[in-house]
Amino acid sequence: METMTLSVDAVPDQDRKGPGRPRSARVDEAIVEAVFELLSSGQSADAISIEAVAAKAGVGKATIYRRWPNKEALLIDAVLAMKGPLPEPRGESVREDLVTQVAAMRNKRMAQYGKVTACLMPELFKSGEMTRVYQGVVEPRREVMRGILRRGIASGELRADLDVELCLLVLSGPTLAQNMLRWNPNVPDENFAENLVDFVLQGASA
Incomplete structure (x- = not known):
């Protein structure tokens, strides 16, 4: 049986950032956590793709690109989250x-x-x-x-x-x-x- 992947368009508005709508901290955390899991599993930063992060986090690529312009920016935010307040x-x-x-x-x-x-x-x-x-x-x-x-x-x-x-x-x-x-x-x-x-x-x- 074919496995259905939930696309970003099927995700409720909490995963979007429309005009006047705050972006979801839960989704941000899931994406950053996906980066942590991929890296800690042994994958190099060069090998990790936005596609892999999206699949691990259970979101669409567009959800990530609405938050970060590229992988480098996502990695920097991962460093900030890792260090904590x-x-x-x-x-x-x-x-x-x-x-x-x-x-x-x-x-x-x-x-x-x-x-x-x-x-x-x-x-x-x-x-x-x-x-x-x-x-x-x-x-x-x-x-x-x-x-x-x-x-x-x-x-x-x-x-x-x-x-x-x-x-x-x-x-x-x-x-x-x-x-x-x-x-x-x-x-x-x-x-x-x-x-x-x-x-x-x-x-x-x-």
């Missing part, structure tokens, strides 16, 4: 604020997202334009952590000569390596953020 620093303790930021990079789905990030990297850095767009995605997160470190320098909690940019790299690099590659399996996931921040602060503290 920025935690707000409380401003009471440099250590606690740094732990909060690092812990946000180690979310419950980090195992899947690590695979997704590894597959996305070649696509994101294959051109100068894509690199610029990706840097625009992560720069607001860096700026939050810069603010925490600069506040610590001003308050005397951190060394006056602290290299802020290098400190950012030292905090984010191991997190990314563990998320993507499980680079050192001897480093436990439990209390990872606290242990990393405390280790870095041994050299950064005043």
Whole structure:
């Protein structure tokens, strides 16, 4: 028996974005989740097509193109969704604020997202334009952590000569390596953020 595919024209208006009609967050999430599933299953970003994403999400290609002009734009939004919202620093303790930021990079789905990030990297850095767009995605997160470190320098909690940019790299690099590659399996996931921040602060503290 022939399997019938639901076309975008058969989907209710919640999957459309007509004049004055807000687009469906549910559909957006389904499309981005389809990207995650395809990437985490081992497909490269180059190999993934809009057709494959549409089929996985259960929508028509037109539904995707109404939201994203091309695959690159969809991948960038996938990166944003993967990272999640920025935690707000409380401003009471440099250590606690740094732990909060690092812990946000180690979310419950980090195992899947690590695979997704590894597959996305070649696509994101294959051109100068894509690199610029990706840097625009992560720069607001860096700026939050810069603010925490600069506040610590001003308050005397951190060394006056602290290299802020290098400190950012030292905090984010191991997190990314563990998320993507499980680079050192001897480093436990439990209390990872606290242990990393405390280790870095041994050299950064005043």
